[in-house]
Amino acid sequence: MTTMKALIYAGKGQPKLVDKPMPQILQPTDAVVKMVKTTICGTDLHILKGDVPTCAENTILGHEGIAVVQSVGPSVKAFKPGDQVIVSCITSCSTCEYCRRGMPSHCTDGGWILGNTIDGTQAQYVRIPHADASLYHMVAGATPDEQVMVSDVLVTGYECGVLNGRVEPGSTVALVGGGPVGLGAMLTAQLYTPARIIMIDLDANRLKQAKSLGATHTILSGPDTVKQVMEITGGRGVDTAIEAVGVPATFELCQELISPGGVIANLGVHGTKVDLHLESLWDRNITITTRLVDATSSSMLIKLVDAGRINTKALVTHSFKFSDMGNAYGTFGAAAQHNALKVIVDF
Numbered sequence: 001m002t003t004m005k006a007l008i009y010a011g012k013g014q015p016k017l018v019d020k021p022m023p024q025i026l027q028p029t030d031a032v033v034k035m036v037k038t039t040i041c042g043t044d045l046h047i048l049k050g051d052v053p054t055c056a057e058n059t060i061l062g063h064e065g066i067a068v069v070q071s072v073g074p075s076v077k078a079f080k081p082g083d084q085v086i087v088s089c090i091t092s093c094s095t096c097e098y099c100r101r102g103m104p105s106h107c108t109d110g111g112w113i114l115g116n117t118i119d120g121t122q123a124q125y126v127r128i129p130h131a132d133a134s135l136y137h138m139v140a141g142a143t144p145d146e147q148v149m150v151s152d153v154l155v156t157g158y159e160c161g162v163l164n165g166r167v168e169p170g171s172t173v174a175l176v177g178g179g180p181v182g183l184g185a186m187l188t189a190q191l192y193t194p195a196r197i198i199m200i201d202l203d204a205n206r207l208k209q210a211k212s213l214g215a216t217h218t219i220l221s222g223p224d225t226v227k228q229v230m231e232i233t234g235g236r237g238v239d240t241a242i243e244a245v246g247v248p249a250t251f252e253l254c255q256e257l258i259s260p261g262g263v264i265a266n267l268g269v270h271g272t273k274v275d276l277h278l279e280s281l282w283d284r285n286i287t288i289t290t291r292l293v294d295a296t297s298s299s300m301l302i303k304l305v306d307a308g309r310i311n312t313k314a315l316v317t318h319s320f321k322f323s324d325m326g327n328a329y330g331t332f333g334a335a336a337q338h339n340a341l342k343v344i345v346d347f
């Protein structure tokens with residue numbers, strides 16, 4: 001077999017299923033894996049909107065999934081053909097300065113490259129550079145679908161939202177955006193026992209999901225959102241506001257919700273400029289963080305998923321065959337109409 005099926009970014013608004021050459025081992029540290037399951041991310045939708053200029057047309061999309069190792073280069077030590085693996089959304093050389101500082105998102109020979117600057121996981125086969133630090137062994141204690149959620153959704157919610165947002169026991173957390181990544185942040189925020197988790201979204205179904213997964217309060221976003229949050233918090237605002245949408249309105253909302261000393265943790269991918277209201281925030285001792293997920297917590301989160309301590313089952317709402325990728329995009333892209341969270345795509 002010399003060609004495979006793959007889903008490419010064919011220009012603004014156009015995901016397209018095409019034939020592509022099979023990937024080959026190019027470096028001794030590479031692996032080629034055969035995808036078993038993949039999924040679609042909010043970030044893929046941002047690429048299709050034209051928000052991510054680093055992603056060139058004809059790139060195979062996708063940076064999540066589980067796979068079976070097909071072949072490995074001579075320097076790969078931790079994986080061999082036949083191993084079942086979780087693909088990390090972040091590729092890490094583990095030796096450059098950024099990797100050694102714990103910031104592989106900015107790896108000089110990696111970072112978020114899958115489905116962005118190199119071909120990604122929405123294809124039958126994928127080349128994984130620096131396989132030793134960019135793949136994880138699958139575990140026995142969780143279903144394959146649940147383990148797909150580790151590639152990106154859980155690590156991003158945890159690192160960009162919960163860790164950067166300094167969620168603490170007893171604190172009040174507002175999550176703006178209850179998509180899969182926002183819900184990933186909500187599931188992992190609970191590891192720190194915040195007193196209140198307020199989920200804010202435009203989609204009533206996602207709010208219902210959030211409530212069943214641990215939100216103490218849900219707010220259908222509208223003109224009264226700030227007032228409602230102030231009522232819940234006795235007029236103080238929240239200690240942590242996690243922005244998990246990626247549009248100006250939601251980042252501005254976080255600025256209105258934050259209490260003195262609080263942290264606004266941005267995790268949304270933004271395609272346009274956003275106003276920063278220093279005229280009202282300069283004296284409030286707040287912190288604003290941004291982060292591209294580093295995926296340095298993947299091993300820890302895999303242990304929690306394996307032990308059943310984090311339940312990602314509810315994040316998966318739909319399944320499609322890979323040949324039906326068009327419908328998978330249609331469903332995830334109009335998630336509110338379909339009551340969709342994460343869609344699993346089986347090869």
Ligand SMILES: NC(=O)c1ccc[n+]([C@@H]2O[C@H](COP(=O)([O-])OP(=O)(O)OC[C@H]3O[C@@H](n4cnc5c(N)ncnc54)[C@H](O)[C@@H]3O)[C@@H](O)[C@H]2O)c1
Nearest residue numbers: 042043177178179180181201202245246267268269292293
């Ligand atoms: N920083 C990173 O490393 C990183 C990694 C992965 C994903 N992301 C980003 O995280 C964000 C969330 O990803 P996702 O897959 O959950 O996306 P998603 O599109 O499924 O979810 C976004 C949610 O925001 C809600 N929303 C939209 N506009 C809103 C508004 N004005 N007020 C309140 N809620 C609103 C939607 O109803 C939806 O539930 C995206 O921007 C994605 O690109 C960032």
Ligand SMILES: [Zn+2]
Nearest residue numbers: 041042043152
């Ligand atoms: Zn993603």
Ligand SMILES: [Zn+2]
Nearest residue numbers: 093096099107
């Ligand atoms: Zn590196």
